[in-house]
Amino acid sequence: MRNILLATMITLLAAPALAQRVNIDFPGLAERAAEVIDVTLDAQMLRLASKFLSSRDADERAIREIVAKLDGIYVRTYEFDRVGEYDRNIVERVRTQLGPTWKKVVNVRSRNRENVEVYFDTRGDVIAGLVVIAAEPRELTLVNIVGPIDVDKLTHLSGQFGIPRMKIEEKDHD
Amino acid sequence: MDIERELRSALRRKSPGAGFSNRVMARLIVEERRPRLSAQWRAIAAAGLLTVILGGWTAHEIAERRQGERARDEVLLALRITSAKLQEAKSHVVK
Numbered sequence: 001m002r003n004i005l006l007a008t009m010i011t012l013l014a015a016p017a018l019a020q021r022v023n024i025d026f027p028g029l030a031e032r033a034a035e036v037i038d039v040t041l042d043a044q045m046l047r048l049a050s051k052f053l054s055s056r057d058a059d060e061r062a063i064r065e066i067v068a069k070l071d072g073i074y075v076r077t078y079e080f081d082r083v084g085e086y087d088r089n090i091v092e093r094v095r096t097q098l099g100p101t102w103k104k105v106v107n108v109r110s111r112n113r114e115n116v117e118v119y120f121d122t123r124g125d126v127i128a129g130l131v132v133i134a135a136e137p138r139e140l141t142l143v144n145i146v147g148p149i150d151v152d153k154l155t156h157l158s159g160q161f162g163i164p165r166m167k168i169e170e171k172d173h174d
Numbered sequence: 175m176d177i178e179r180e181l182r183s184a185l186r187r188k189s190p191g192a193g194f195s196n197r198v199m200a201r202l203i204v205e206e207r208r209p210r211l212s213a214q215w216r217a218i219a220a221a222g223l224l225t226v227i228l229g230g231w232t233a234h235e236i237a238e239r240r241q242g243e244r245a246r247d248e249v250l251l252a253l254r255i256t257s258a259k260l261q262e263a264k265s266h267v268v269k
Contacts, residue, residue: 049245108266116263
């Protein structure tokens with residue numbers, strides 16, 4: 001009985017952490033793309049990368065502090081030779097994975113240019129994950145950052161290292 | 175009686191022959207040298223083992239450094255891409 005309770009507790013504790021990870025890999029997409037950027041960094045790789053971020057450089061120090069708390073960074077960028085070479089339903093397939101804790105904070109829609117959607121996985125006051133979907137006619141970028149993201153630190157980082165200065169507000173454009 | 179004669183013959187004192195003492199001494203020197211050679215070989219073996227351990231450790235350090243630097247570059251690339259997309263979103267929102 002105690003073991004069952006323990007297993008249930010572990011499952012319940014692990015569930016939120018697992019829920020933050022979003023599948024952004026779609027079979028056949030990379031094969032059709034002319035150029036692919038694939039970054040997969042789990043917690044272990046992030047800890048390793050942190051060791052090699054300079055503590056003297058202010059930008060890298062700030063990035064190290066942010067990265068230290070993260071459980072994963074996953075980025076996929078696909079560039080295609082022709083318009084319409086990727087299935088636009090992929091965007092929807094990413095969206096459908098986002099549960100009720102995910103909130104859309106930015107939604108940019110353009111008929112001919114880029115559509116950008118930014119989602120935060122909010123757990124109380126904590127932002128536990130980030131998803132960015134940027135869909136252009138010939139380019140698709142999917143970003144999933146897993147782990148607690150300190151917005152203050154992100155704001156502090158803004159403007160440095162090419163990272164934009166953002167005022168993050170919760171907006172619902174649906 | 176033959177047995178008696180044979181025994182006497184067998185137990186008769188014999189001269190060791192010329193160079194016997196030299197041969198014995200030469201053997202003794204060889205025996206003395208053996209442990210010294212063994213110590214040298216042990217030292218060589220220890221040095222070899224140390225070299226292998228240090229070499230392995232260095233190779234591991236180099237591999238880990240390369241992997242770490244690659245991971246760092248990927249973190250920077252991932253954040254650049256993310257920031258670029260956030261910048262684009264922001265530019266639309268600000269408009």
